[in-house]
Amino acid sequence: MSETRAMSEIKAMQFKRLALWINSLQGRLGVGLTLGVTLLWLAATLASGLVLRHELYGAFDSGLEETAQRILPLAVTEILNRDPLTPPQQIAALRPKVTERGRQEQISYVVRSKDGTLLLRSHNVDLALFTAQPSLGFSTQAGYRLYGEAAVSGTIFIEVAEPLGQRQQAMHTAILALLLPLLLLIPLSLLGIWLLVRLNLRSVLAYKNAIAARGAGDLSPIVTTPLPSEIVPVSEAVNQLLERLRRALESERSFTANSAHELRTPLASALAQVQRLQRATTDSALQERARQIESALQQLSRLSEKLMQLAKAEGGALVAAAPYDVVPILGYLITELSRITIGSRLQLQVPETAVLTIMDMDALGILLRNLVENAYKYGAPEGTINVSLSSAGVLSVSNAGAVLSADVLSGLTGRFVRGADEQPLAKQGVGLGLAIVQAIALGAGGQLTLHSPAVGKTDGFEVRVQLPLA
Secondary structure (H helix, E strand, O other): OHHHHHHHHHHHHHHHHHHHHHHOHHHHHHHHHHHHHHHHHHHHHHHHHHHHHHHHHHHHHHHHHHHHHHHHHHHHHHHHOOOOOOOOEEOOOOOOEEEOOEEEOOOEEEEEEOOOOEEEEOOOOOHHHOOOOOOOEEEEEOOEEEEEEEEOOOOEEEEEEEEHHHHHHHHHHHHHHHHOHHHHHHHHHHHHHHHHHHHHOHHHHHHHHHHHOOOOOOOOOOOOOOOOOOOHHHHHHHHHHHHHHHHHHHHHHHHHHHHHHHHHHHHHHHHHHHHHHHHHOOOHHHHHHHHHHHHHHHHHHHHHHHHHHHHHHOOOOOEEEEEEEHHHHHHHHHHHHHHHOOOOEEEEEOOOOOOEEEEOHHHHHHHHHHHHHHHHHHOOOOOEEEEEEOOOOEEEEEEOOOOOOHHHHHOOOOOOOOOOOOOOHHHOOOOOHHHHHHHHHHHOOOEEEEEOOOOOOOOOEEEEEEOOEO
16 A cells, blocks of 8 residues: 555656646747647648649559550550451460459550450459440549540550559558658657757746745845846846835835934933932832833833844844854853843753854844743743754754643734733833744744744743754
8 A cells, every 4th residue: 555655646746747847938838849840740741642642643644544555556456467256365464463452463454446345455354344335534433543545546445444552552651651750750859849948048047046045035136147038027127126125125124223223322311310210219109100110111122122133133134154153152142141041040952063054143143032031031930941952953942831822822923922911020021032033034044933832841832943054
């Protein structure tokens, strides 16, 4: 059963590839041109057959006429020089030929008088082929072509008969000779057209590969080898579209980044003033109000920072100029991030071998910081945050906690989506952490997956990021 299933899968894959090829430009041109050449060849063969039939029948008729004109003088001489009482003679065959009808000549004839009396005949002639009275010229009867000629003032007639099968066999042989090259022409046409189209579409394939190789945030113009004149307008339109998209996105990101940056100074100033107010006043109600304002300003400051990170994540500069080993970088980042995981233990597990990635180093730092902050804010208090990197470049951050439903899990990468509000206000997020992580992962050519419960556990939450490897 497994072998049968494997064979079925192989056949299905082959059929799918064939369908894709037929639907491609190469397949359409190959099949279309080959079919066109085949139809033209058949049409040419039909036209050639009609012309050949006309010429062939004309040549056979001419030969039949010449045969009658050559035999008639000899027959007249023979008939006039013999005794009138001599019965009709039958000319013996020198080399009789075997045909489908038996042992007989290809051409047979009879010599008769005006009243139809038989005077001379060829070997094994079928008298039923000829009419009771001799006739002149060409006629067709019972699968034979006949020609009649007269001599001695219309008193002696000769009629020559030739089977039409000989003409048909010659016609079939000629048509077959014209059709046989099709057996070689069709595969050669397919191969030749495929090679020619593939050779001329190299620039189009290079253009397609250039588009496929781009990262999600790369909106620069696509530059390739010279394209066919029919594709040049498409390439120009795509580049113009990319330029408009780049300007629109840059305008949006610039506004976000500038707004977040410009908010830093007034926020810091307001935060300082609130803190001074807390120390200056002794009114407990006013101090509580000042603490609430300070918490709100800190939340707004974190939002400003996240907006700047999101602007960078969507900015497109997420690929490093050269590959680097991510293992020592993770060790440094985990050391720096340990200070924000108060009350939690941050553990790192990395492979002994180097793991080369092309993700920008700053983008990697932002990604890991957001994952660790997310685990700290929404994970179980005093729980362990596990950070691991596999030799295949899979970065994993997991924490203990309640299991999330599939509906909640699918919406966590949206913007301004927060976890449960049971956490203290100081630990609440702004709902952009996983959105920033997803933007960085996809923009750099990686992949993000969410798991709850964590892989291999019965509870918790785990984020896995497949880093783009060198």
